[in-house]
Structure formats: C-alpha cells, structure tokens
Amino acid sequence: MTYIFHNIFPLSPQQLPVHSFSSQDTDALLSAIRQTTAPHLGISLQLSVDGRVKAIAFATPNEAFYVTLQGSVRGDIATNADKRALKSDKTLAGFSMARIALHIHRDKRWHVNGVDLSSLLVSTSERPLYPSDFIQKKVSSDVNRRQVNALWYPDAASVDDDDDDDDEGDEAMRRVCLRAWISAVCADADPSAMQFAKHVNTRRASIRADHFVCLENMMLCAELLENQKPIRIENEFTAIMSDSDGLLLENARFTTRVRRSNQTSVEFHTNDGRSIIGQAISAEGKTTKIQLTQGQYRSDIKRVVVHGREELTCSENAREEFVLLILQGDIKLTNQLFINLVWFPSGNSARAERPRQPPTTAAFMKLNESQKEVAAAMISPSHPIVIAHGPPGTGKTSTIAAATDYWITQGESAWIIAQSNVGVKNIARSFVDKGITDFKIIVSKEFYVEWHEHLYVEIQENLIRADDLSQFKDAYETERSLLGSRIILCTLSTLSNPVLNSCHMFKNMPVEKLVVDEASQINVFEYMHLFHKFEDLEKVCFFGDPKQLPPFGQDAVPQLQSIFDVKHLKPTAYFLNTQYRMPIPLGEFISREVYNSKLKSHHKTHSPSSVAFIDVGKGVEASAGKSWTVCRCFARSACQRY
Structure with missing residues (x-):
C-alpha cells in the first residue's frame, strides 16, 4: 500500500491510502472493496495518448484502489471475475460517467452501471457541473479550484505510453486516484441525490451493438480532440x-x-x-x-x-448530454430518420432519382447545369439528404441562394449554418448581393461587440444578437424580432445554444430544412444530437470541399470524419463542376492535380503569367487595420506584404 498526500480541501495536508492491483488480481480487488463500508465507489480512468484504458481507480472517501490493465486488445482480460469488478454492491459515481462507461466498454467489454456526478445536481437546461463546481457547492466553499481542475487535464499530456519513468508513472497514478477519491467524496456529500439518480447503464436492451460502436467512436474522438486543446x-x-x-x-x-x-x-x-x-x-x-x-x-x-481549460461549448455540452441520456435510457437512437440515414443505414442508401425539371425562377436560371441539379435536389421532397462537393469558386453560395429564394417565395422556412462566424457572415453578404434580404443572422455578443462589428455594417438590419434573445420573456417577443423572416443564419454552435430554446425560437422557426456550409470542416458526430433534437427536420443539405480543409483536429485524430467521408453516402454526393474564381492555367492545374480533371474553368484570364509562386517561409504576422496579414520583413522599418 502506498499513500498520496494532498491538500485539496483547506485542512492540514491529508494522505490517501492506495491499494494497487494488477489485472490478474481481480479477486483480491473485489475482496478489498467488499470490506469497505461506503455505499458509493468513485471511479476514474487513466487513458493513454491514443485513448486506451491503461488503469482504473476506484475510491471511497477514505481509500483508493488502483488497477493497472495490460494490453490493448478488446476484451483481453474480460473474464467473468474481471466483469464482477464493475458489478459490486457499491454504486459507481464519476464525472462524465457516460464517457467512462463507453471507454471501458470499448476497450475491455466490461459493462458499467453508475451515476453521473456532472449532471446530478442540475437540470437538463443547465450546464453540467465540473468537479470544482460540485465541491464548492456541496463539499467545501473554500477549495483550491485550480488544483482540482488540473487533476482532470489529460493524463497523456504528462505521461506518454512509452515512458517508463517512475516519477511520471507515480504522478499519473496520483492524479487518477485523486479523481476517483474526489468523485467518492462528492457522491457521499449528497446521498439523497445519489439514491434517486438515473443510472448510466451499458446493459440497456435499447442500445444495439452497432450503437455502441458509434457512440464509443464519438466519445473517443471527443476525448482525443480535447486532449489537443492547450492548457x-x-x-x-x-x-x-x-x-x-x-x-x-x-x-x-x-x-x-x-x-x-x-x-x-x-x-x-x-x-x-x-x-x-x-x-x-x-x-x-x-x-x-x-x-x-x-x-x-x-x-x-x-x-x-x-x-x-475553458468550459465546453454549447455544442459540446449538447453532445455530452445526448450521449448521457442514451445511456440513461431516455433516448433511443432508432427513432430518428437522419441518424439512421447517416449512421445506421438499412441497406438501400442509394440516392433517389434526380429531379429533371428545376424551377424556372430568375435565381435558378442564372445557375449552370451542375448548380441547377443541386438546387433542384435541395427543394425536392424526395431527397432528405443532399451532399454537394464544391471546389473553390464553383458557386456553392449561389446554389444555396437559389434554393433559399425559392423557399422564400413558397413561404417555407430554413436554417442555414456554417462552422465559423465568418462563414455565416459571408453567406449573409452574398445573399444581399443577390437580392435576398428577407433573413436574420444570429451573432454572439462575444464575437460581435468591439471585435467584428465592422463586418456586419451592410447587414445591420438583419442582425440579431444572441444576448438580446436571452432577454425575451415569451415566444411573442421572439416572433416580433424576426419581423416575418423565415430564413435564419447562425453558426453550428449557436444552433445548440440553450438561449434559443428558452426564448422559444424553435417554436416560431422550427428546424425543417437545414443547410450546412463548410461541412467538410465539421466532425460528422456534431450533427447527431441536432438530428435528434429537431423532430420536424425534413431536409439536410451539406456543402463543402473535402479536398480543402478537413474537420478541425483530423491531423491529430485521424478517426475524425466529415459527412463527405461517410462511405455509404459518397455515391450520393453531387459535384459542382465549373469554377469561376481562378485564372484558366491555375484552374486547369488544380483540376488535374486535385479533382481528377473533373473541374472545368470559366475565366477571362488565360495567360500563364497570371500564376506566380511567392516564398513566404520567413513571413510573420503583422497588424493591418482591423485584421492581420502575413508579411516578410526585408528591413526593420519596412515590410512587403503578400
């Protein structure tokens, strides 16, 4: 037995006894746990840099049990005795219990039944509690928050898989044991809430084997992405x-x-x-x-x-809550059309016959043939999912605008989103250039005030600030703010913002049609909770270019996929085949080297001299008005900008 010294609470330094076990010592572990009198067991995991479970810590408020696991093959030590380790008469308790359960089930095929402390004291409309929040609320108001928060930073950040240094190994054990111990202390602080809490249970009959694979991959990607965030x-x-x-x-x-x-x-x-x-x-x-x-x-x-680490975003919180509710039995994945179409296809996922006669509206008549084909699919009731691959300059926004113009003339509503605020703003300004002014754009106060107000001067009358929505007391105030507009633009994260629920935005503007720009940059899992949330959803249209920017973090997390990477959907994708932005020599080069010579070019410039390559390897960022540019300095007092 070893001892871990800590000063988490404002008392004299304390020591936590730790009993260590190997994966072959399950019987001894069970015996030690049975001898404890605590009704709850805190639990925490130690993960490797690639997300494997290296060790599990259990704890009571008085002691901890640390179990190292060998190997990385699924179920490599999942004997009957091992499975009992997670099925004692104690109630398991942990922060982000859904993640814990899925990580264990993915790696070891053990089943988990426990209580999520993050959501124990909050309603579904509130943000989950972080460990330091829970401690301050229920255990001690005078807690070292910085020290507690640091315990939940990824173990892999300080302890690498192949590093055998004893000091670093001891630190990893210390961190995971203290996390489990804090979980036990928090569970013990509110026994009534623990008694009536819903349980995270991986044995639920409503969760199929393919559901587990999907959810496990989702949480693994989320874990690895968060590990990339700087501390x-x-x-x-x-x-x-x-x-x-x-x-x-x-x-x-x-x-x-x-x-x-x-x-x-x-x-x-x-x-x-x-x-x-x-x-x-x-x-x-x-x-x-x-x-x-x-x-x-x-x-x-x-x-x-x-x-x-800052708190999770609205979108990340919505994803965590969604997975938690599945494992608590409140959500069934099989009940939603678009979830099934993307993740659990029934076998026939072929595209419906393409519409042959697009509308003859002015907006449609300005489109080329490939754009018309996509826009016609967007407004067709027989195409629930439309995926459009659009290289740069092929008129993705023009195509979106044509369909949007048609929806407006028909009195129909649509939500148009992008990954970034700048992407949303670009769509809005393009709409105005094309004569579409009957829309609203929702912008967060944090992005807008004093930082990017200059970007919205031309569309000021279309602007709604998210913080203004939070002040509305009923659905009628929200309705008045829309001024009859049936087209709403916002970011993907804003669509998950609870303020849109509290102001009854979706009562006034149900999400029936959803258009996603910059879709190649978005992790496909970011849509799942939205597909479940919006029961009125009839159509989803994805625009992007997988040959340009992939989902953020894919270089570090290769498992990440965009909608363009979903294998059974690839044959259904449309291709916008004519670009208007690049001079002909550059367009032809890009077409040949990137797009298998499928991309045609339409441009007034044909001269090879229109293409130049400039070395900015020694470039540095410099302030330029309200933005930043890359410049290469040739002298202290001057620089040449590119």
Whole structure:
C-alpha cells in the first residue's frame, strides 16, 4: 500500500491510502472493496495518448484502489471475475460517467452501471457541473479550484505510453486516484441525490451493438480532440488598468482574448519575476475583468498567461448530454430518420432519382447545369439528404441562394449554418448581393461587440444578437424580432445554444430544412444530437470541399470524419463542376492535380503569367487595420506584404 498526500480541501495536508492491483488480481480487488463500508465507489480512468484504458481507480472517501490493465486488445482480460469488478454492491459515481462507461466498454467489454456526478445536481437546461463546481457547492466553499481542475487535464499530456519513468508513472497514478477519491467524496456529500439518480447503464436492451460502436467512436474522438486543446495560452494585451474590484485587461487579439471562466486562472508576470494570480469573472468586448486571488497589482506587467481549460461549448455540452441520456435510457437512437440515414443505414442508401425539371425562377436560371441539379435536389421532397462537393469558386453560395429564394417565395422556412462566424457572415453578404434580404443572422455578443462589428455594417438590419434573445420573456417577443423572416443564419454552435430554446425560437422557426456550409470542416458526430433534437427536420443539405480543409483536429485524430467521408453516402454526393474564381492555367492545374480533371474553368484570364509562386517561409504576422496579414520583413522599418 502506498499513500498520496494532498491538500485539496483547506485542512492540514491529508494522505490517501492506495491499494494497487494488477489485472490478474481481480479477486483480491473485489475482496478489498467488499470490506469497505461506503455505499458509493468513485471511479476514474487513466487513458493513454491514443485513448486506451491503461488503469482504473476506484475510491471511497477514505481509500483508493488502483488497477493497472495490460494490453490493448478488446476484451483481453474480460473474464467473468474481471466483469464482477464493475458489478459490486457499491454504486459507481464519476464525472462524465457516460464517457467512462463507453471507454471501458470499448476497450475491455466490461459493462458499467453508475451515476453521473456532472449532471446530478442540475437540470437538463443547465450546464453540467465540473468537479470544482460540485465541491464548492456541496463539499467545501473554500477549495483550491485550480488544483482540482488540473487533476482532470489529460493524463497523456504528462505521461506518454512509452515512458517508463517512475516519477511520471507515480504522478499519473496520483492524479487518477485523486479523481476517483474526489468523485467518492462528492457522491457521499449528497446521498439523497445519489439514491434517486438515473443510472448510466451499458446493459440497456435499447442500445444495439452497432450503437455502441458509434457512440464509443464519438466519445473517443471527443476525448482525443480535447486532449489537443492547450492548457496554457499566452494573451496579447494592449493595456492593464486597476479597478476597484480587481483589474481590467484590454485584449489585443480575438484569438488570444481572456474569456470569462470558472475553470481557468490568469497569471500576470511582472518584470522582476513575480506573479499575480486572478480569475476572469466577466468580459465585455475587448475588456476582461479580473478578480485577483493571489498577490497585488503592480504596473510593470510584461506577460499574461491563461492556465487551464475553458468550459465546453454549447455544442459540446449538447453532445455530452445526448450521449448521457442514451445511456440513461431516455433516448433511443432508432427513432430518428437522419441518424439512421447517416449512421445506421438499412441497406438501400442509394440516392433517389434526380429531379429533371428545376424551377424556372430568375435565381435558378442564372445557375449552370451542375448548380441547377443541386438546387433542384435541395427543394425536392424526395431527397432528405443532399451532399454537394464544391471546389473553390464553383458557386456553392449561389446554389444555396437559389434554393433559399425559392423557399422564400413558397413561404417555407430554413436554417442555414456554417462552422465559423465568418462563414455565416459571408453567406449573409452574398445573399444581399443577390437580392435576398428577407433573413436574420444570429451573432454572439462575444464575437460581435468591439471585435467584428465592422463586418456586419451592410447587414445591420438583419442582425440579431444572441444576448438580446436571452432577454425575451415569451415566444411573442421572439416572433416580433424576426419581423416575418423565415430564413435564419447562425453558426453550428449557436444552433445548440440553450438561449434559443428558452426564448422559444424553435417554436416560431422550427428546424425543417437545414443547410450546412463548410461541412467538410465539421466532425460528422456534431450533427447527431441536432438530428435528434429537431423532430420536424425534413431536409439536410451539406456543402463543402473535402479536398480543402478537413474537420478541425483530423491531423491529430485521424478517426475524425466529415459527412463527405461517410462511405455509404459518397455515391450520393453531387459535384459542382465549373469554377469561376481562378485564372484558366491555375484552374486547369488544380483540376488535374486535385479533382481528377473533373473541374472545368470559366475565366477571362488565360495567360500563364497570371500564376506566380511567392516564398513566404520567413513571413510573420503583422497588424493591418482591423485584421492581420502575413508579411516578410526585408528591413526593420519596412515590410512587403503578400
């Protein structure tokens, strides 16, 4: 037996006894667990860099049990005795229990029955509780949040699969055991809630084998993606000012701004090597308010660093809740058309016969033949899913605009989304250029105020800020804000924002038609919870180019797929075959090298001199008005921009 020393709570340093077992010591583990009197067992996993389960920790409020697992083959040690390890008379409790259960089931084929602490004390309309939140709410108001949060950073970040260093191995064991112990303490803090909680159970008859494979892959991708997120970000700032309640930090750049978060801490480094610690409690435009927790402000700040992980996004939270409800038995995957079409096809997934006679509206008449074919499929009731592969300059937005114009004339509604705010803004401005003005675009306050207001000048009358929606008291206020518009533009994440539910947006504007731009950049799993949520969904149209940007993080997580990578859907995809953006020599080169010579070019420039290659290998970023450009410096006082 070993001991782990800690000071999680504001008491004298404590020690946690840890009993260690190998995968062959299951009987001894069961015997040790049975001798404990605690009704609950906290549980936590130690994962490798590729997401395999390396060890499991169980804990009571008084001791921990650490089990190392050997091998990576599914079910390699899943004997009857091993399976009993997760089926004792104790109730398992853990944070993100759905993930824990799926990781274990994927790697070891063990079944898990336990309670998710993240959702134990909140309703489905609230964000899940992080461990430090739960502790502060139920265990101790004076807790070292930064220390607790750090325990939930990925073990793989500090301990590599092939590293045999004893100190790093001990640290990994310490972290996973303390996570299990904190879970046990939290479960013990509210026995009534534990008694009546819904259980995560992988033995539910409603979950088929192919469902498990899908959900396990989803959670594995989510885990590996989160492991890529930095836990330390250098902030770029223009000014720091003292405030009555702390500091006011003026951020210089949107991508490195300090955001309000209960899960991160902000460290200010002075010129003489001292540190000041604080927490971001609010953010308005470019200014973040910092409440100091350690040290006193001095004017000689040279660096600002944010430590920790920010809270999950609205979309990530919705995904986690969706999987949790499946394992709790509240959602059945077989009940939704689009989930079945994408992930569980019945066998005949061939495309329906393509429409032959597109409408003769002005917008359709301006399209080329391949664009007309896609737009006609978009408005056809016989095509529930439309996938359009559009290389650069082939008129993806023109095609979307033609279908949108038709829906408007028919009094039909549609939601048009993209991965990024800039992508959504580009669609909106293109609509205006094409004479479509009857739409609304929802923008988050965080992205808009003081950062990107200049991008929306031309579409100011179409703009709805998400924070304004949160102030609406009933569906009628929301309806008035739409002014009769039946076309809504927003990001994928905004579509998952709970504020749209609370203001009854979907009552006024049900999601019946969904158009997804930049679809090649979106992990296909990001759609599953949306397909379940929107019961009125009739049509989904995907636009993108898999030859350009793949889903974010695919270089580190090869398992990620976009809708264009779904094997049984590939034969159904349309191809926009004429590009208008690149000069002919460049277009022909791209067509030959990237698109198997299927891409035609239509452009007024034919001269080979229109193509030039510029080496910017030594380029650096420089501020240019309200944006940034890459420049290559040839002298201290001047640079040539490309």
